[in-house]
Amino acid sequence: MMGLSDQAILEQLQALDRMHHLHPFTDPQAVKKAAPFVIEQAKGAYITGQEIRLLDAMAGLGCVNIGYGREEMADVAVEAIRTLSYYHSFSAVSNPYAAALAGKIASLAPAGLNKVFFANSGSEANETLIKLAYLYWRRKGQPSKRILISRDYSYHGSTLATTRLNGNAPMIEDFGLAGGDDVLQATSPFWYRCGGDLEPEEFGLAAARDVEKKILEAGAENVAAVIAEPIQGTMGAIVPPDSYWPELSRICTEHDVLLIADEVVTGFGRTGHWFAQETFGFEADMMALAKGLSSGYAPISAAVISDEIADVIEDKGGVLHHGFTTSGHPLASALALKNIEIIETEGHVEKVHADIGPYFSKKLKTLEDHPLVGEVRVSGLIAGVELAKDKRSREQYPLEASVCNHVGQMALVRGLIVRPAGNVVVLCPPFIITHAEVDFLVGVMRDALDETQRALESS
Structure with a gap:
């Protein structure tokens, strides 16, 4: 694969993509307004594109269970x-x-x-x-x-x-x-x-x-x-x-x-x-x-x-x-x-059952004390962080407020990929994720929620 460190090559690829690639589950107008993010390589639980390295807590689309780039x-x-x-x-x-x-x-x-x-x-x-x-x-x-x-x-x-x-x-x-x-x-x-x-x-x-x-x-x-x-x-x-x-x-x-x-x-x-x-x-x-x-x-x-x-x-x-x-x-x-x-x-099913899965659940559920979080649902290595406008009544934020998308963006700029889904932040990390990476994930999620809460309070 050609190296994308060459800015001219990167811009050429982005131009070709914008002209000819019809992306799934994407607003075509969004691609016209902003160049697509080009991912160049991936290894383990991380993807890299345009000199940015991100922990992929979605394992692609919940599929890269054994991690990227296995020799x-x-x-x-x-x-x-x-x-x-x-x-x-x-x-x-x-x-x-x-x-x-x-x-x-x-x-x-x-x-x-x-x-x-x-x-x-x-x-x-x-x-x-x-x-x-x-x-x-x-x-x-x-x-x-x-x-x-x-x-x-x-x-x-x-x-x-x-x-x-x-x-x-x-x-x-x-x-x-x-x-x-x-x-x-x-x-x-x-x-x-x-x-x-x-x-x-x-x-x-x-x-x-x-x-x-x-x-x-x-x-x-x-x-x-x-x-x-x-x-x-x-x-x-x-x-x-x-x-x-x-x-x-x-x-x-x-x-x-x-x-x-x-x-x-x-x-x-x-x-x-x-x-x-x-x-x-x-x-x-x-x-x-x-x-x-x-x-x-x-x-x-x-x-x-x-x-x-x-x-x-x-x-x-x-x-x-x-x-x-x-x-x-x-x-x-x-x-x-x-x-x-x-x-x-490598015993991944057993690890998800008895080690990394329970650790992921325990750490992620600590987010339930956050004012924006209604509940955290976890089974193994799939989880949903449900956002709530009112925790007692379980009232949702209106979708047009894009609160969940804001959380996702705040996580992204801190080096973490999650998936906003209406009023739920979905996580589906690869099986090879470590305890330290789970700690990083949960810390970023809390920071992203805090930043979103501040934005809501100031609006």
Whole structure:
């Protein structure tokens, strides 16, 4: 990579980017007003760009679990490209890396989830699961089961189908995707915002039973699946009450509705177990995996289905008319295998569960005494710092006040990357973060909150 210490080269790249690069989840006008920040390199838990070094408390987009710039990952990439740069997996063709990776995922997955379909992103994995759910019910002679139930504050992807599942109004309304009765939204288990006077465990049961209400209103004979993130990461690191997931699982089983666990963020150790299903005590019929599968070193995702679903799909025969050019790509599969090996051999899941996760939680929760903080939610190495205009009533700041964005900017100028999400500061650091780096993170967050409070008081 060319060095960006040369100001002329940097400005040329920024000009090209501004003219030709349409950025995801970015206001194009913002790029026109200010040159994009060009990141040149990354190592460990830090990224560097334009001679600025930042601790990345978001691990990219909650994906770089093993940290940046691992030499062993580079070695695997070189070997895979030299050995088998590409071949497809259509028409019963495989490659050593994809075959081994499918077996590895099945060996780690919760019991009964043994069949793996490879894709390239969490969106594609979730859309694959939707199609497989439809196929399953059709082959069982129940084609009327087409309705999908999602939840408020959910995020399942950016394809046409997965966008409609999201609890993010602008993503739906901007593209004219609202309407239709095949996707229903249920209450999120977001106690802080939605719990009212109920205790958290009471509210967890009530939120699960709102899903049941939606099933009964639609008719269970018409509902294909409930799709839900164990922790709703993108919209605020929403950690559900402990009562929620066992009750939701019971409801789906009772009404013969498939349960899809979107473990794109939580899979591969984020919550201190290999999968959040273990953390929250439930078993899904299907699950989506992506971010932590390769730690972001290559685009890859997996749609994993139960033996029972696979048996119905396979025993009926016929071609599975679904797939992607790069499904099971040799390079991506090789990197995912090595990533999982690193997580295993370095004991990261155990460390998140018993060491760095509890330390992260203990230190971060000290921020709950700050006047701007309503609560701090933590599970393993994912957290949400909820801002509150009034701590007693749990009143939010109006979004147009951009209070959360101000906190994020104040953290950034102090050397820390976090993710503002409405009125929540989301943190999702790499597994390799140290105790000292957690201390730095929490100190910066307190300074950023103090600076924001002063700005609010002076306005």
